[in-house]
Amino acid sequence: MSSYLSLFLLLLILLRCIFWLFAPPNPDEAYYWLWGQHLDFSYYDHPPLQSWLQGLITAWFGKSLFTLRSLNLLTNGIFFYTYYYILKYLYGDLARRYIWWVILAILASPLYSIMLSLAWHDHLAITLSLLGAYLCIRFLDEYLVNGKGTNWRLYGSAIALSLAHITKYNSLFMTLGLLAAIATYSQLRKLFQDLRLWLCFVIGAIAFLPVFYWNYSNNFLSFRFYANRSVDSGTLIMRLLEPLGFIGISLLMLSPFVAWLLWQGFCNAKGIYKRVALWTFIIPTGLLMVISLFSTALYYWNIHAYLLLFPLLPLAVADSPQPPAPSPRGRGGENLKIFYGMGVFGLLFTSLFVWNSCMFPISAVFGKDGDQDGRMIYGWKEVAAEVQKISNTLPESPLLITSDYRSAAELAYEMQNPNVTAISKRISQFTIWNLENAVKHKGKNAIVISDQWYPLTDEAIAHFDRVTPISNVKIHRFGLYLKTYEIAIGQNYKP
Structure with a gap:
C-alpha cells in the first residue's frame, strides 16, 4: 500500500477511535442501551440480541462510553478478520496485502463508517451475516467438489445467520440471497433434499422463538410496525420515482467511488463466490426497490447487499489478482485514481461525522434550526x-x-x-x-x-x-x- 493510502487508512482509524472514546451517546445508542436494562424476549423496534449483550456488558463493567461501544470493538475485529479469511480463500497469501485495501474501502464508505461506529444493531448483524455467508460459501465450494461438504461449516453458517436474524430483521436478506444462489444452481439445488439443510432451518426457527413469543404476547406489534412502516400512497409519479431516489441515496452513502470499484471487481470475478455475491446483492436490492414503490425503503436497510462484494475489490485495483501483484493500479492506473478519490471522500465524510458527534452540529453555525x-x-x-x-x-x-x-x-x-x-x-x-x-x-x-x-x-x-x-x-x-x-x-x- 502506498504511503498516501496508508495515511488515509491511519486517519480513518484515528477518527473512529476519537468517536468511540469521546462522542456522547447518540439518542438511539442510549435507547438501545436502555433496552439492555429492561431484559425481555424481544423489543418493539428490533429483535433482542444486541440489547442482551449490551445489558450483560453494562452489568459487568458499568457505564462509560467505552463499555457502551465495546461490543463494536469486538464485532469490528471479527468483521475484518472474517474478511481476511475470505481474501485468503480467494487470493491465498496475497490476503495479507489486500486486507488493508478492503479495510480502507469499508472505512471510507459512509454507510459502513456510520454503522460500524454506532452502538446500534447493525454492526452485530452484518458481522454475523458476513461470518455465516463465508462459512456457507466454503461449504458450497466443498459440496461442488465432493458432493458432501463439511458439516461444521454448514451448521456454523446456520448458527451465525440465525443469531443475525435475532439481531435485526433485515439480516434475513442475506439468508434469502444464499438460498437463491443454491436454488438457481443445478448442482447445488439437490441440497434441498439434504436433511442437513432442513436441520439448519430448524436451528433458525429455534433461535427465533424468543422474538416470535414476544410478538405473540404483544399482539405482533413489532411485525406490524415493519409491515406498516412509512406507508405513503402519494401520486403514481412520486411512487415510480421512489426507486430512483433509493438508488441515488444508496450510491451516495455506499460512496460512488467504492461502488465503481466493487462493480469493476465483480465484472472480473468468476466461480461460485461470484454467483453467491450476485444473489446476495440482487435479493435485498430488488426487494427494497419493490417496497419503495408503495412504501419507504431506507438506504441502510440494504447494508447486507454489498458485504460479499468488498473482497472482489482487489480484482479492480491490483495489477494482477495473482502474485506478485505489487501495487493497486488496475486498468492502467485509472482505478488507482478512483482509489484515492475514495479515500478523500471517506475522510471528508468521516471528519464531518466525528465533528458533528463530538463538537457540535455544523448546522448550528447557520441558525437555530436544522439537524435536530x-x-x-x-x-x-x-x-x-x-x-x-x-x-x-x-x-x-x-x-x-x-x-x-x-x-x-x-x-x-x-x-x-x-x-x-x-x-x-x-x-x-x-x-x-x-x-x-x-x-x-x-x-x-x-x-x-x-x-x-x-x-x-x-x-x-x-x-x-x-x-x-x-x-x-x-x-x-x-x-x-x-x-x-x-x-x-x-x-x-x-x-
Missing part, C-alpha cells in the same frame, strides 16, 4: 443536573417523563435511571413499558422535560391534573446556541 437529531446529542449533563436539583426539592421521588423516546433515552443514560419514560404520539418501546407500569405510576407527580422539536402536546398534558413550568435549560457549545429544554412539574399522573 444532531442537536439532541448535547446538553444532557446540564439537563440531568437541573432535573436532579428540582427532584431534591420534592417530597417524594418523582417520575421522569420526556416528550420523545430520544430525549427519554438520553436522560436515562445520563442519570443511570432505567425508569425514565416518554409520553409521545409515536409508538416506541416506552409505550409498552408505560402500559406495563400503569398501575405502579398512577397518581405520582412527575418532572416533565420537553423541547422545541417535540413540545408537550395537549394529549400529554391531559395525563396530569396540572402541568406547571419550572425552568428552561439553554444548551450552548463553543458559544453556539443549540436548543432549549423546558422543564415542568406534572401533578397526579394518569396513565
Whole structure:
C-alpha cells in the first residue's frame, strides 16, 4: 500500500477511535442501551440480541462510553478478520496485502463508517451475516467438489445467520440471497433434499422463538410496525420515482467511488463466490426497490447487499489478482485514481461525522434550526443536573417523563435511571413499558422535560391534573446556541 493510502487508512482509524472514546451517546445508542436494562424476549423496534449483550456488558463493567461501544470493538475485529479469511480463500497469501485495501474501502464508505461506529444493531448483524455467508460459501465450494461438504461449516453458517436474524430483521436478506444462489444452481439445488439443510432451518426457527413469543404476547406489534412502516400512497409519479431516489441515496452513502470499484471487481470475478455475491446483492436490492414503490425503503436497510462484494475489490485495483501483484493500479492506473478519490471522500465524510458527534452540529453555525437529531446529542449533563436539583426539592421521588423516546433515552443514560419514560404520539418501546407500569405510576407527580422539536402536546398534558413550568435549560457549545429544554412539574399522573 502506498504511503498516501496508508495515511488515509491511519486517519480513518484515528477518527473512529476519537468517536468511540469521546462522542456522547447518540439518542438511539442510549435507547438501545436502555433496552439492555429492561431484559425481555424481544423489543418493539428490533429483535433482542444486541440489547442482551449490551445489558450483560453494562452489568459487568458499568457505564462509560467505552463499555457502551465495546461490543463494536469486538464485532469490528471479527468483521475484518472474517474478511481476511475470505481474501485468503480467494487470493491465498496475497490476503495479507489486500486486507488493508478492503479495510480502507469499508472505512471510507459512509454507510459502513456510520454503522460500524454506532452502538446500534447493525454492526452485530452484518458481522454475523458476513461470518455465516463465508462459512456457507466454503461449504458450497466443498459440496461442488465432493458432493458432501463439511458439516461444521454448514451448521456454523446456520448458527451465525440465525443469531443475525435475532439481531435485526433485515439480516434475513442475506439468508434469502444464499438460498437463491443454491436454488438457481443445478448442482447445488439437490441440497434441498439434504436433511442437513432442513436441520439448519430448524436451528433458525429455534433461535427465533424468543422474538416470535414476544410478538405473540404483544399482539405482533413489532411485525406490524415493519409491515406498516412509512406507508405513503402519494401520486403514481412520486411512487415510480421512489426507486430512483433509493438508488441515488444508496450510491451516495455506499460512496460512488467504492461502488465503481466493487462493480469493476465483480465484472472480473468468476466461480461460485461470484454467483453467491450476485444473489446476495440482487435479493435485498430488488426487494427494497419493490417496497419503495408503495412504501419507504431506507438506504441502510440494504447494508447486507454489498458485504460479499468488498473482497472482489482487489480484482479492480491490483495489477494482477495473482502474485506478485505489487501495487493497486488496475486498468492502467485509472482505478488507482478512483482509489484515492475514495479515500478523500471517506475522510471528508468521516471528519464531518466525528465533528458533528463530538463538537457540535455544523448546522448550528447557520441558525437555530436544522439537524435536530444532531442537536439532541448535547446538553444532557446540564439537563440531568437541573432535573436532579428540582427532584431534591420534592417530597417524594418523582417520575421522569420526556416528550420523545430520544430525549427519554438520553436522560436515562445520563442519570443511570432505567425508569425514565416518554409520553409521545409515536409508538416506541416506552409505550409498552408505560402500559406495563400503569398501575405502579398512577397518581405520582412527575418532572416533565420537553423541547422545541417535540413540545408537550395537549394529549400529554391531559395525563396530569396540572402541568406547571419550572425552568428552561439553554444548551450552548463553543458559544453556539443549540436548543432549549423546558422543564415542568406534572401533578397526579394518569396513565
